[in-house]
Amino acid sequence: MSRLSIYETPWIDLVFENRNKNYGAYQLRRESVKSTLSAFFMGLLFVASIGTIATVISYFNSDTIVVENPAQEWSDPIQITDVVLTDVHKTVIPEVKTQVAATIIQKDQLINPVIVHAEEAIKELATNIENKNTTSITSDALGTVGTNPITATGTETEISKAVNYGTSIVNTTILDKLPEFPGGMKNFYTYVGKNFEKPEIDGMSNLKVYVSFVIEKDGSMSNIKVLRDPGYGLGQEAIRVLKSIKAKWTPGIIDSKPVRTAYNLPISIEMR
Structure with a gap:
């Protein structure tokens, strides 16, 4: 294989044979090596010049830097003096003794008490007004219902004659005897719980019907x-459910007579 370079004169003459050699391309081909070497050496000379100039400038500007206001040098050592702390005497405040004045309670003495006969003495009877009766009944859908009703208690201030309530509806608090369901209240609660059909409600856990x-x-x-x-x-x-109950209660009693009795019943339904 020929080692002829494309930049050699024979090769250039071959390429531009029968062509216009006065055109710039022919001259550039012939002088390419010369132009490359000239540019290389000129670049080296330029870099060397910059380095020389920088060295000369640094040489002439190498003056000593003087720091103004140098830190003050202490010629004498600092002496530390021991400080003696004296005890501060606290002023003692004398205790104030509280004098408790004795209060003399004078008891009233009966002077010339009057004796009366026993028939003239007024007999006061305590009235129980704080004892209030509540009936709390609960029921769930499984047939269990809360607590049993509470029997009314209290002290009468007077013994009155028997009252004929007739068709009046009375509260359980004044009954002598509460109404009773056949088999007890437990059977009543069980019947309500078993026969109560609860609907399917999403998002509800416990509901009450009064x-x-x-x-x-x-x-x-x-x-x-x-x-x-x-x-x-x-x-x-x-x-x-309540209307479906066919069994009859034993009615409430006042003065040995049956009366119409009002009942309130909260029924609690657990949605499961």
């Missing part, structure tokens, strides 16, 4: 009402 009814003199249930209905058909279901 109902009221009247136990008649013959033991039947009447005036069944919903006092507080949470909705979802629970009030209607509570009325349906």
Whole structure:
């Protein structure tokens, strides 16, 4: 393989044979080596000149830098004097003795007491006004219902004659004997719980329906009402269950006579 360079004269003459050699391309080809070497040496000379100039400038500007206001030098050592702390005497405040004045309680003495006969003495009877009776009944959908009703207690201030209540509806607090369901209140709660059909409600855990009814003199249930209905058909279901009870109660008694008794019943439904 030929080692002929494209920048040699024979090769250039071959390329530009029968062509216009006066054109700039021919001259550039022939003088390319010379131009390259000239540019290289000129670059070296330029770099050397810059380095020389920088060295000369640094030589002439190498003056000593003087720092103004040098730090003051301490010629004498600092002496540390021991400080003696003296005890501060606190002023003692004398204790103030509190003098408690003795209060003399004078007891009233009976002067010339008057004796009266026993018939003239007024007999005062204590009245129990703080004892209030509450009836709390709860029921859930599984057939268990809360606590048993509480029997009214108290002290009468007077012995009055028997009152004929007739068709009046009375509260359980004044009864001599509470109404009783056949088999006890437990059977009543169980019946309500087993027969109560709860709806399927999402997002609800516990709901309460408050109902009221009247136990008649013959033991039947009447005036069944919903006092507080949470909705979802629970009030209607509570009325349906209470009306389905066929068993009769033993009515409430006052002075050995049956009376119409009002009952309030909260029914609690647990949604599971």
